Amino acid sequence: MGADREGGVRHRPGRAVAFAACGAVLLAGCASMPDSGDLRDVESTPRQETGVRVFAMPPADDAQPNEIMQGFLEALTSDDPQYDTARKYLTTDAARTWRPEQSATVLANGPSVVRDPQPGGREVTDTSSLTYALTGNRVATVDDQQAYAPADGSYSNKVHLSKDAKSGQWRIDKLPQGVVMGKSDFQRNYTSVNKYYFASTTTVGTTGQPVAVADPVFVRGKVDPMTQVVRSLLAGPTSWLGPVVRSSFPTGTALQKGVPGLAPDDQNRLTVPLNDKASRAGSVKCTEMATQLLFTLRNLTPTLESVELQGPGGHRLCDLTGERADSAAWHASAQHPEYLYFLDGKHRLVRMPTGSTGTSAVRVPGPLGEGEREMQSVAVSRDEHTVAGVGADGKSLYVSSLAAGGSLGEAVVSSQGATVADRLTTPSWDARGDLWVADRDPRHPKLYVMDQGGGKPVEVAIPELPGRIRDVRVAADGVRVALVVEKDGKQSLLIGRIEREDKSGARPAVVEPRSAAPDLEQVTAMSWAGDSRLVAVGQEQGGVHQMRYVQVDGSALDGPAPAALSGVKAIAASEDERVPLVAYSEDDGIVRLPSGAQWQKVDKDGTAPVYPG
Structure with missing residues (x-):
């Protein structure tokens, strides 16, 4: 039909x-x-x-x-x-x-x-x-x-x-x-729209801010999409995401009967009339409810300034501006990374301000900036206070402070893979401060997570993994992880749901992996590039290598793909979509792609570019 x-x-x-x-x-x-x-x-x-x-x-x-x-x-x-x-x-x-x-x-x-x-x-x-x-x-x-x-x-x-x-x-x-x-x-x-819920087990900072998680859905784009999305948000998360997120709306919350449709006024303020179930929420929960609405609707209508929640009879429950919403919950796409990091020609960790238009990078403080040990890949924590690095031979993972006077210490994870390609992947941090890395040893493949980057490595169960992990990037929210998985010489890009304890309560698990790029059979590099978006470098069957944005649900994205670039081996993006895309190319070293421009050379000898995460 x-x-x-x-x-x-x-x-x-x-x-x-x-x-x-x-x-x-x-x-x-x-x-x-x-x-x-x-x-x-x-x-x-x-x-x-x-x-x-x-x-x-x-x-x-x-x-x-x-x-x-x-x-x-x-x-x-x-x-x-x-x-x-x-x-x-x-x-x-x-x-x-x-x-x-x-x-x-x-x-x-x-x-x-x-x-x-x-x-x-x-x-x-x-x-x-x-x-x-x-x-x-x-x-x-x-x-x-x-x-x-x-x-x-x-x-x-x-x-x-x-x-x-x-x-x-x-x-x-x-x-x-x-x-x-x-x-x-x-x-x-x-049209695709992100609904927002909160991670069930993840908070950030000393204030315990809840972490917003995007849940993409499709609504009919010209049939009152705002009202459709609000109804969908109130109905709860999709089944795949539901086990690891929570909603602050009390069960049974819905729009009041007879509401013809929702639309902002001429001041870009939206009033949302809810049934009596919403009246049961206290002030903190009401603020979280309004935060979910604002994050969701600004994704659909970026000019929206504030929302007001009303109960029966027009009783005001709470209101919230966009600025207050950004402080009420941690939202990955609202976090602006301070620096871009990469390894220079001597395998030392260097950085440059994210907004820089120049090509000068400076060594970071601490042992990785001093070149105490050569690195193959690095990952910087979301707060930019800690760095994890894999040694040049791929065998050992080290964690160190990004502060002067620190020491590298002993390896926290080691691999016995026969070759560099069969050893440790690039590590990855979530907003909770946990560190993730995979061991690609075909004899003993494993995925590890370290609490706050300093705890004992815990092996993560992946009962439905259709192959061997070649690369891993955890989402900022800590409840989703992107995996490049190889089987029979072909690679696929999958998104798995992170459950912090499996059914036995013994250890965390990644479950129900699903394809984010079903038409790619080779995936060279990938990075998170938004709350529900990744950038991937890969190849379709019988096609040429290309760089494209993909949605976590596997749907196609409107808009142009990044400009073509040959020889890409690593890609770095931020959830903040205003930040330039950065890549490592065998032909040109470190290059960046500012908005509306072509690729620009940054450092001919540099490798392994990363933004925090």
């Missing part, structure tokens, strides 16, 4: 009326369909400009089955809030039981529509009943929680039509739940 169809049938011009002043387009229900025969590979709905809303036409009197199918499929890709027009193509019973919000199936080229023959290949002879098959190649699904997941394989479902004996009108009486559409229609109709 969708209008993203293209191919080689003869097309009749459709009837469409554009209202420029209103920003609306009416789609003809009978456009682009042949009068008889198979209904397959029909033209896709044209991509509309931002702000243009698309509305479908109801069925015409005496519309034929092929016109009913076309009109219904077009209606599913319109901006009708409750799919009221689409329901006009259904019988009364089917309209009552159909749940379009239950799921969305995304196909590569939209559904092919073919009249279904009777068993044995005989032609359908019943003049009051017809069945059509919808088929295609799956790309993704969106579930009833609005969570996106990559998918593959074939799709096939049937739609049954019947002719009413009294009225003589054809209508759909049986159809699958949810909707199905092609990739380009999905991209036109839906």
Whole structure:
């Protein structure tokens, strides 16, 4: 069920009326369909400009089955809030039981529509009943929680039509739940938005600030997305993230009945009327509730200045400005790193201010800046007070203070891998101050975490890992981790959920790993580059090496990819998306990519660039 169809049938011009002043387009229900025969590979709905809303036409009197199918499929890709027009193509019973919000199936080229023959290949002879098959190649699904997941394989479902004996009108009486559409229609109709919750076990600093965690969902972009996102936020986190996050909204909190829609006033302030469940929250919880709302809605509407939560009768529960929200919870994308770090030509750790436009770097204080031991890779803690480094041979991990007079001490983790490539990965820090590193030794592969970077290394269980870890980057929130996993010579980029204790309570675990870049089969380098975004360097099957941004849920991102760069072996990005992308290239050394510019050389002899994290 969708209008993203293209191919080689003869097309009749459709009837469409554009209202420029209103920003609306009416789609003809009978456009682009042949009068008889198979209904397959029909033209896709044209991509509309931002702000243009698309509305479908109801069925015409005496519309034929092929016109009913076309009109219904077009209606599913319109901006009708409750799919009221689409329901006009259904019988009364089917309209009552159909749940379009239950799921969305995304196909590569939209559904092919073919009249279904009777068993044995005989032609359908019943003049009051017809069945059509919808088929295609799956790309993704969106579930009833609005969570996106990559998918593959074939799709096939049937739609049954019947002719009413009294009225003589054809209508759909049986159809699958949810909707199905092609990739380009999905991209036109839906937009990705981060909801925000708080990590269940992670706090930051002496004040114990909660740590915000992004939970990406897809909403219909031109159908009151603000109200959709608020309802989704109040309903709770998606199933995958749910075990490791919490919401400050009391169970059962919802928008008050009768709220037509949410929109900021002319001062960019938003009032959110909640039911009586929200009144049970104290002042601290109310502030956290408002913080979740602000982080979520500023992700959708960056100009939003403040929110006010109201209970029944217009009673003010609390209000919050964006500035106060940033101090109420730790938010990775709001943290601006002070320095960029990398190893110079003598394998000493050096740094330069993040906003610097020059190429001069200075050695950091402490043993790694003094070159006490040559390093292969480093990671600097989020507060930029501590550094972890892997020795040049890849065998040993050291932790040291970024302060003058410190000592390197003994290795805290060691690997017995036969080669450098089979030893320790680049380490990684989360906002809680825990340090993560993997041992790539094929005989004894392990993932370790060290409490506050100084505790005893604890092995992390990964019961569902489909291969051997080649690289690891923990998210700032401490509840997600990005892993490059290799199997049979191919690498994949996965996101795992971190549960601090497994079911036996014995040790932390990474569970339910899922693909963040399903079309990449070689991954050379990767880094977190936002609350739910990574930058990856890799190669598709049969393709060339490329650099791209990817979402943690595996969905495609709008906007251009970073400019091409050859020979990339390491990449550094920050959750603060204003910070320049930095890379290590075999051809050019350390290079950076300022916004709106081309790659610039920083240090020909430098390697291993990192931002804090």
